[in-house]
Amino acid sequence: MDSDEVTVDYISVGGNRHPAAADWDRKTGILAFGADNNIAIWDPLDTNHNGITALLSGHSDLVNVVKFYSPDLESDSFVLSGSVDKTIQVWRMGNTEAIILSDHESSINCIDVLPTSSIFVSGSADATVRVWKTKLIEDQLNVGLVQTISLTPKFFPLTVALSSLDGPSNVLAVAGTKATIQIYVSNNDQFSLIATLTGHEGWIRSLSFTIEVKGSSGDLLLVSASQDRYIRLWRIHQGHELPSSSRATNDPSLGILGKSLSNKAHRFEANDKKYSVTFEALLLGHEDWIYSASWHHTNSKLQLLSASADNSLSIWEADETSGIWICAARLGEISSQKGSTSATGSTGGFWLGLWSPNADAVVSLGRTGSWRLWKRAALGDQWTQDFAVTGHVKEVKGITWSKDGAYLLSTSYDQTTRLHAQWKHSGKQSWHEFSRPQIHGYDLNCVGTISDTQFVSGADEKLLRVFDEPAAVADLLDRLCGIKKASGISFPDAANIPVLGLSNKAIEALDDDEIPVITNGDSRDAPDPASVIHKSTLNFDHPPFEDHLARHMLWPEKEKLYGHGYEISTLATSHDGTLIATACRASSLDHAVIRLYETRDWREIKPSLKSHSLTVTSLDFSDDDRYLLSVGRDRQWTVFKRDDKNRHEYKVAYTNPKGHSRMILEGAWAPTAAGAVFATAGRDKAVKIWALDDGTFECKQTISALLPVTAVACLPVVIDGALAISYGLEDGTVTICIVAIDDYQVRKKIEFDRQILPSKTINQISWRPETFGVDRVEGDRASKAYQLAVASDDTSVRLYCVRDIFFP
Structure with missing residues (x-):
């Protein structure tokens, strides 16, 4: 495969909630952060706004710690990552192969490095801190364990800080699930405990050293940030004399608290020099737990x-x-x-x-x-x-393009639905999240677009919700993305979620000088400040900030669709936007039904469709809405055919109770230009292509895979007498097969490079409508570049650009 055949246009993924899960490299300006079990690479100050450029995959569980490390001034930066999987991995920038350190016996919580030196330290939930030594030999980094410090009294280290003293000695501070800080000093690469600092009243989440005066050999300052809402500063001073008394105890803002601040001096020796550790200052101002604190000389x-x-x-x-x-x-x-x-x-x-x-x-x-x-x-x-x-910060379960392909919707177990679109600015183009239509109280499982301004989602709450696009989002997409606002439709300005509610309510935006009206003159009827939106708040010339997304980019709810007895498992919308088909989790024939709803009056079409005996895992309408395909855990597929007179009535036309030897996880129709053809993906590690032949659907081709196939999708266009069928596997692999429609033989197979693939199960694949293909001409042949969206359990949404797939 040519390296430019498949490229990444966009990666969207959320960061892991851990105080040590990110670092900003001083050398390259790159920020790396933990994203589920991956490490995301991002340049926050990139003027092209390319966002996340890569995800490094290697860990098998959540990444808690990311730290940049340079053994010397000349060498490239390395990335150290620590994970819940008990390993530390050492990555070289630009290289996807990592050194794996497996000495810890539990989750890695913290790492600190000594810049341009050969040591770093790590702290783990096994109640140990380990000291590592590195050596760079012919561009290869070797890492060896030097010391294991068992913390006594036993506690879990949540943060470590490392700094050098004069000469060969180093100082190490360790803190975590106790309210004390342990200070260690090294002698011949072996650290020993010399002081325990008291004063905090809660767990300590962050430690950091700095030299008080940059470029000098002055005192060291240590900052400690705690869940007790206070920050404490500590001074390490060289010399027999103690430093001048801390001004902290004289700070009038501390009031009576100043009298209780201890300034006990802890004395120690290192490299034949005398040192002292004293309390320096108490910083008050935060109202809740403090997670991180870091120094900078400016x-x-x-x-x-x-x-x-x-x-x-x-x-x-x-x-x-x-x-x-x-x-x-x-x-x-x-x-x-x-x-x-x-x-x-x-x-x-x-x-x-x-x-x-x-x-x-x-x-x-x-x-x-x-x-x-x-x-x-x-x-x-x-x-x-x-x-x-x-x-997203949890598994992404569903993706869908708007009917015209202008934007992409994704939905996840993190209980949000997000809208992604392409920002066009100053001759540049970049993808961003432009709206967060749904912020929910249940895990979301599936999503489908009814029209360019309306979508429906299904969650673990047994019902479906339909949402309309608000004017604020329509204006924003028109202004920044060139997505023309639909005419002839009245949009509400915005939406909000009422207190203790789950339904987004339409609200009107106010002028900046307008005051919300209180009905009946009763102050108890005063609107929630979070529900009041001013028009200027919705008018900006850049992709939304997180504050905008979380508050002002909701879509108002149009309708609720009831009927199912269990959690919604899948849904599909007809291409003409008049029907919604849904199914729920089921273990019996009574619940394994498919319900149809028409979108004009939002009523259910009775009777429901019966064919399966277990959960229906996927539904798909053919391009002309003539057929509805369903596949399920009972290994069966069924094709329902639309009645010629009643466009809302479907009946079982074809079924195969043994379509696969194990459960079928997804089915997808090929474009109607290929005839009545669909593909099914199963846990039996196979993709099967079925075509209507002599009045029945027959299996024309079986494509074998190495692992269970969890997603399948067909490019909605036939080119040069061939179909493009993409499928995803349980390990994150994505493959595209070019299949001739005359004999259903595989002409070509495109394997995605492992470096750009998700690291966990593919949940859904969706081709962007072919109107967005980009023409490419070579000689007397023309091809298009198409975009493929992929949703995965590794919490990522990825958009790939696939070029020349129909070329030999």
Whole structure:
């Protein structure tokens, strides 16, 4: 396969909620973060806004820790990653093969490196901290275990920090599920405990060292951030004399608390030099757990960035005259902006904050898995928010294109439905999340578009919900993506979720100077502040920020469709938009029915369609809506045929109770230009192609796979007498087969490069409608480039560009 035959146009994935799960490389400006069991690579300051450019796959479980590491100034950066799978992996940038370290006996929680040195440390839920030594030999990195520190009294390390003292000695700070910090000092590469720092009243989530004055051999400062909502600073001072008394105890803002602050000195020796560790300052201001704290020297000024569960990032610096640490800037959300529901209100906190290499930007990761980015103005300390990458944080179960192919919808077990579209700006093009139509209280299983402005989704709540596009989203897609707003349709301005509700309600946007009306003069009827939207809030010239997506980009709910007795398993919409077919999880004939709903009056068409005895796993209408295909766990496929007189009535026309030897997981129709042809994918590791021949559907071709086939889709166009059938496997593999429609022989097989594939099960594949194909001419032959969307259990949505697939 040519390297340019299949390329990645877009990757959408959310970050893992762990304070150590991301790092921003000082050398390359690349940010790497844990995304499920993968490591996402992103350049936040890329002016082309290409978003996530790659996912490194190697771990078998959640990635908790990501850290960049350079053994020396000249060498390339390596990425260290630690996972719940008990391993540390060492990646070289540009190389997908990793060194695997399997010495830990439980989940890896933290890693810290000593820049341009040969050691790093790791902490695990096995209650040990391990010290590793590296050696770069002919461009190959060798890693060996030097020491295992068993923590006494036993606790789980959640954070470690490493720094060098004068000479060959290093200092290590360890903290976690106790309210104390252990300080270790090395002698001949072996660390020993020299002090235990007390003062915090909760678990400690973050530690970080820095030199007080950049470029000097001055004192070391250690910051500790805790779940007790406080940040503490500690000073490591060289010399027999103690440093001047901490100004923290004289800080008037602490009130009576200042009297209880201990300034006990811990003395130790290293490399024949005397040192002391003393408490330096207490930083108050956060209202909830503090997850991360990191240092940066900016213009000869030392600044500290902290991220908290109170939805804020704080930037701290010492006052030049008093030396008291103050909050110089606060980014994120303020209390009055927080909504009253978890869906559209509070983000659930910031799990980490990171400085850019030049401290001209900061990022944070929130509960929704989405990043926020702020950039510092060239002059002063003014910060402005910019858009960043977003994505699902749990398995993506369903994807579908709008009827015209202008945008893509995805839905996931993270209880959200997201809209992805292409931003066209300044001659550039890039994909982003432009709307979050549904934020739900149940895991979402499937989604389908009824029209270009309406979709339906099914969840674990036994009913389906239909949503209409609001004016704010239609205007945004028109303005930024060139997706023309539908004419002749009245759109509500926006939507919100009422308190304790699950149904999105349409609301009208207010002018900026307009005050919400309180009915009956009763203040109890005052609208929820989160439900009040001003028109200026919905008018911007860039992809939405996470705050916009979480609050203002919902779609109002049009209708609920009832009838099923169990969780919705699959749905399909007819190509003319007049019918919805659905099924639910079932273990008996009574519940394994297919229900049809017409979209004019939203009524169910009786009777329901009966054929299967177990859960129907997939439904698909043929291009002309003449047939409806169903496949199920009972290994059976059934083709229902539309009545010639009543377009809403379907009856069993063909069925095969033994279509596969194991359960059938998906079925898909080929375009009608190929005749009555469909493909089925089964757990028996086979894709079967069926065609209508002599009044019955016969299996014309069986394509064998190495693993169970979990998804299948047909390109909706026939070219040069051939079909393009794509299928996905349980391990994330995606393959395209070019099949001749005259004899159903496989002309060509296109295997995707493993480096660009998902690392877990493929749940759904969807070709973009062929009107979006891009012409490509070679000699006297023409081909098109097509886009293929893939949803996977590794929480990613990926969009591939496939070129020249019909060329020999």
